[in-house]
Amino acid sequence: GAVVSQHPSWVICKSGTSVKIECRSLDFQATTMFWYRQFPKQSLMLMATSNEGSKATYEQGVEKDKFLINHASLTLSTLTVTSAHPEDSSFYICSARPFGQGVNSPLHFGNGTRLTVT
Amino acid sequence: QKEVEQNSGPLSVPEGAIASLNCTYSDRGSQSFFWYRQYSGKSPELIMSIYSNGDKEDGRFTAQLNKASQYVSLLIRDSQPSDSATYLCAGNTPTSGTYKYIFGTGTRLKVLA
Numbered sequence: 001g002a003v004v005s006q007h008p009s010w011v012i013c014k015s016g017t018s019v020k021i022e023c024r025s026l027d028f029q030a031t032t033m034f035w036y037r038q039f040p041k042q043s044l045m046l047m048a049t050s051n052e053g054s055k056a057t058y059e060q061g062v063e064k065d066k067f068l069i070n071h072a073s074l075t076l077s078t079l080t081v082t083s084a085h086p087e088d089s090s091f092y093i094c095s096a097r098p099f100g101q102g103v104n105s106p107l108h109f110g111n112g113t114r115l116t117v118t
Numbered sequence: 119q120k121e122v123e124q125n126s127g128p129l130s131v132p133e134g135a136i137a138s139l140n141c142t143y144s145d146r147g148s149q150s151f152f153w154y155r156q157y158s159g160k161s162p163e164l165i166m167s168i169y170s171n172g173d174k175e176d177g178r179f180t181a182q183l184n185k186a187s188q189y190v191s192l193l194i195r196d197s198q199p200s201d202s203a204t205y206l207c208a209g210n211t212p213t214s215g216t217y218k219y220i221f222g223t224g225t226r227l228k229v230l231a
Contacts, residue, residue, distance in 0.1 A: 104210075
């Protein structure tokens with residue numbers, strides 16, 4: 001149980017274009033999903049917390065107008081990288097915690113999306 | 119800045135030995151801690167969670183938590199080459215009425231055959 005599906009697994013796009021990444025919880029509902037970014041040989045850095053039906057909460061230094069997050073339902077959150085540039089190339093990973101589970105429950109991760117901007 | 123700290127390694131241990139991975143955290147409000155394993159190019163997978171002081175065992179893995187010292191550890195017994203990966207420690211930090219999960223930089227483990 002607690003499966004998170006992320007799509008696409010990898011994407012290559014040209015500089016200046018936008019890319020949408022989907023994150024779905026397949027067998028549970030999630031009012032909150034978390035988006036992380038990981039550069040090579042570095043740890044996961046929390047970008048934003050996605051809240052169902054309301055605005056996402058962005059971490060300091062993350063541009064909310066560049067990384068658009070939409071959490072339209074209890075099973076789907078999307079991250080859109082707008083006007084992507086080569087420095088946005090990274091491994092983007094979404095995660096979720098099942099709704100109703102307490103603070104001690106872990107995050108379940110999607111398989112990640114490797115974005116390469118040329 | 120609320121942080122989770124880990125030694126980046128690499129930590130090299132021979133096959134069959136015990137690997138000991140350590141983590142410290144700065145936020146005393148953190149209630150739960152998690153160990154994830156991450157293979158290169160893959161997303162993290164959960165190994166264990168712990169939220170009470172003391173030890174918690176699951177197969178070859180034992181997690182230890184000491185809230186007074188703000189210290190979390192993971193022991194891997196009978197280490198196997200397939201255990202070679204980066205191990206991430208995460209803490210659950212309260213913020214604005216909810217919790218967010220903060221990760222350490224990870225410790226790279228190499229199990230030598």
